[in-house]
Structure formats: C-alpha cells, structure tokens
Amino acid sequence: MERAYVVRIYPNKAQRSRIERTFGCRRWVYNRCLEVRKAAYEATGKSPSRWELDRMLPAWKAEHPWLREADSHALQQAVRDLCSAYDHFFRRVRQGGKPGYPRFKSKSDPGQSFRTNWGVSVPDERHLRLPKLGAVRARVSRPVEGRIVSATVKRAPSGKYFCVLSCTGCPEAPMAEGEVPVLGIDAGVRDLMVRSDGVRVASPRALAKAERRLAKEQRRLSRKRKGSRNRAKQRLKVARAHEAVADRRKDAVHKATTQAMRESQAIAVEDLNVEGMKRNRRLAKAVSDASMAEAARQLEYKCAWHGRPFVKVDRFYPSSKTCSACGHVLPGLPLSVREWRCPECGATHDRDLNAATNIAREGERILREGTAGHAGTAGV
Incomplete structure (x- = not known):
C-alpha cells in the first residue's frame, strides 16, 4: 500500500539558500529541455527522447558549473517531469x-518545488535528512511507515517549506469495526455532510467567513507599486490569508471523514458531478467552498487504507425524490424544498437525511449483489 506524508520543515539560512538554488537549477533544466524539444521538432519533425535529454545533462553541467550545486536526482527528475x-x-x-x-x-511563480529519490530518511520526529541539505528541522507528527521512494520539497506561496514523503509497502491501519453496517453520506452546501444515522456535520464556510478580510488584503495589494518591497510583503499577507482559509476547510473535512469511517463498516456516497455544479454561476462559489469532491476523495482513500468497502451510487439515482419509508418516487423536487411529505404514505422527510438514508440502502444493495452498474468499490 502506498501512502504520502506531508511534513513541514524549518530549514536554516544556509539550507534555505541551497533549496532556492535547487529550485532555480531544476527550473533551468526543465526550461532547457523544453527549448531543445521544441527546436528539434521544428527542425526535424522529431523530438529527443527522455534518455537523450538525460545524456545532455553532463554537458550542461560542464557549461554551467553552478548546476553541480543541486542534487543530480532532482535535475534528472526535471527531465522526467x-x-x-x-x-x-x-x-x-x-x-x-x-x-x-x-x-x-x-x-x-509563488510556489516552487523539486523532487528527489535518494538519501532521504527520518532519523527522529524533529529532523528530516535530505540530500545536499543534511539534517533539516522538521515536525514529523506521525511515524513514517514503509519505504521512502521519493521526497518532494516545496515552498508554499505563504513562504512555508514542506516535504512530501511518498512511501510504499505501508501496512493497513488497524481499526475497530464501527456500529453502522453501511453509512450513507449526502454532501451539500449548507451541511458538509448529512449521514444516514442522523448526524449532521456543519459546513465550515471557511471562504464565506474570511471573504471580507481577503477582499481588504487584496485591495491593499492592488495599490502597491509592482516590484516594490511593500508589494512583496503584502503578497505574503494575501497568500497567508488564503492558506488559512484552505487549512480551516481541510481540517474540517479530515475530521468529518475520519469520524464517519471510524463509526461505520462501509460507506456509500453519491457520485456528484461537482464540475458541472460549478458551472452554475449562482452556486459556483458555495460549491467550491463546500469541498464536496475532496470529502468523497478522502473517504475513498481512507476506506482503502483501513479495508472498508466504499461505494459510489450513480448520480442519476433519485435519492432525494424517493420516499425512504415506502419507496414512492416524486416526479420532481426543486432545490428550494428542504422538507416534503410523501403523497403515498404520508411520511414527512428532511430532504438531506432522506437522501442519505436512500444512499445507504442503495449502497448496501450494490455490495450485496455485487453489481457494477451504479458504483465502484475501494478497499474490498
């Protein structure tokens, strides 16, 4: 099993200088390879292969000695990229x-990165060993399991440095079985998710709450003279404000998906067309702020990690219009209607909770019958 760990690193002044130089060398090699390929294709109609570009690296290093300061594997990875x-x-x-x-x-570009695949280790929870950099201060929040196959060092637009460790051979994480056999989850804009067991997780509305502050900081940025130090300082403030919004949203989604996975034996979600929903100019911002696609992605890989079945119910399944008590299907149900009464049995339904209940039943049916028409599964 493969897994990635994101570790924040705190390089000192010399290490930051080395990282920035490696960013520049990696960028130069990428641009030079692109230039060579374009020129060769325009001249001969054929482009050099990856192996031919790799063989050009020693000559470039002889021509530009400063390329030797960078990790050679990072330069080779630029060719592969x-x-x-x-x-x-x-x-x-x-x-x-x-x-x-x-x-x-x-x-x-505000974000820069390079990737290497040798000489990477985690000696302890406070340090990370990287090639050409040595021991770098880091915050390793959890044990890194498996074999490290690559490490990506990147600088966020906010100026923070991170290292993403890609590992293989990671064991499955043990976890006690939840009480709910199949948990249906209905994602929405008002609520981050509504579960079939009646639990509602409120949306953090991270962007909506920070919108006024973001607009204020971006107005200040627009008034700074381009190329000035004050503009560079203000750009960092804007980047940190956006990063705070993303962090609040990410934290809420991780907590909600982990809790849902722990309290269930299988999870069923609706296969929503999020990109299509974003084309609605009235819902685009709210849909993006709700992180519907990210919640489904996290549920899928967390179920795979812990051996849980994961089902995606077909997006055309009428989960909201079907009565969870008698099975009657309404001919239509506008989005503005949040509660409705079944004309057949008289049951009153909350729109989102009813949809989550129907998604759970449909997911259970798919798992029981093993049909592939409505869903795919992960972790089984």
Whole structure:
C-alpha cells in the first residue's frame, strides 16, 4: 500500500539558500529541455527522447558549473517531469480535451518545488535528512511507515517549506469495526455532510467567513507599486490569508471523514458531478467552498487504507425524490424544498437525511449483489 506524508520543515539560512538554488537549477533544466524539444521538432519533425535529454545533462553541467550545486536526482527528475507533461499533452489531444501544451517555468511563480529519490530518511520526529541539505528541522507528527521512494520539497506561496514523503509497502491501519453496517453520506452546501444515522456535520464556510478580510488584503495589494518591497510583503499577507482559509476547510473535512469511517463498516456516497455544479454561476462559489469532491476523495482513500468497502451510487439515482419509508418516487423536487411529505404514505422527510438514508440502502444493495452498474468499490 502506498501512502504520502506531508511534513513541514524549518530549514536554516544556509539550507534555505541551497533549496532556492535547487529550485532555480531544476527550473533551468526543465526550461532547457523544453527549448531543445521544441527546436528539434521544428527542425526535424522529431523530438529527443527522455534518455537523450538525460545524456545532455553532463554537458550542461560542464557549461554551467553552478548546476553541480543541486542534487543530480532532482535535475534528472526535471527531465522526467517534462516528458510526463508531453505525454499528458498528447493524451489530452487524443481524447479531444483541452491540450495544455507544456509551458516554461517562471522564477516569479509563488510556489516552487523539486523532487528527489535518494538519501532521504527520518532519523527522529524533529529532523528530516535530505540530500545536499543534511539534517533539516522538521515536525514529523506521525511515524513514517514503509519505504521512502521519493521526497518532494516545496515552498508554499505563504513562504512555508514542506516535504512530501511518498512511501510504499505501508501496512493497513488497524481499526475497530464501527456500529453502522453501511453509512450513507449526502454532501451539500449548507451541511458538509448529512449521514444516514442522523448526524449532521456543519459546513465550515471557511471562504464565506474570511471573504471580507481577503477582499481588504487584496485591495491593499492592488495599490502597491509592482516590484516594490511593500508589494512583496503584502503578497505574503494575501497568500497567508488564503492558506488559512484552505487549512480551516481541510481540517474540517479530515475530521468529518475520519469520524464517519471510524463509526461505520462501509460507506456509500453519491457520485456528484461537482464540475458541472460549478458551472452554475449562482452556486459556483458555495460549491467550491463546500469541498464536496475532496470529502468523497478522502473517504475513498481512507476506506482503502483501513479495508472498508466504499461505494459510489450513480448520480442519476433519485435519492432525494424517493420516499425512504415506502419507496414512492416524486416526479420532481426543486432545490428550494428542504422538507416534503410523501403523497403515498404520508411520511414527512428532511430532504438531506432522506437522501442519505436512500444512499445507504442503495449502497448496501450494490455490495450485496455485487453489481457494477451504479458504483465502484475501494478497499474490498
């Protein structure tokens, strides 16, 4: 089983300087490879392969000695990243999507990163050992299990440094069985999730609560002269404000998904078309702030970690319009209607709780019958 650990690191002044130089070397190699491929294709109609680009690295290092200061594996990874960008570009062209031709990297990008795959270890919970950097102060909040296959050092727009450790061979995390056999979850805008056992998790509304402050900081940024130190300081304030919004949202989603997984034996969610919902100009901001897709993603991989069945119910299944008491299906149900009364049995339903109950029943049916028409499963 593969797993990734995000560790915040606190490099000293010399280590920060080395990291920034590695960012620059990695960016230079990526841009040089892109330039070589474009020039070769325009001249001959063919592009050099990844192995041919790898063989150019020693000559570039001889021409520019400052490239030797960077980790050689990080430079080789830059070549692989460019070739992967081309592969994704051709795949999108074949599938008829937006091509997205590879672009040159800019040193003015607020986020920078490089990846390496050797010499990485975690000696203790306060340090991380990285190539060319040595022991870096870090905050390792949980034991790193498995074999470390790569480490990505990145600088967030807020100026913080992180290291993402990709590990393989991680054991499944043991966890006691929950009380609910199949837990149905209905995601929404007002509530982060409504569960079939009656639990409602309120949406943090992180963006809505911080919108006034964000607008104030961004107005201040727009008034600063471009290229000035004051503008650079204000840009950091704006980035930290946005990071705080993302952190509050991420914390709420992680807590809600972990609790749901611990208290159930299987989880069923609705396969929502979140991208389609974002095209509605009246709901786009609220849908993005609700993190519907992120909650489903976290539930899926956490169920896989702990061996729980995970089911996605088809998005066209009428979970909100079906009476959970008698099974009657309404011909229509506007979004403004939050409670409705069944015309057949007279039962009164809360829209979201009724949908969660129906999702749980449909998920249980899919797991029992093993059908693949309405869902996929993870962790089974």
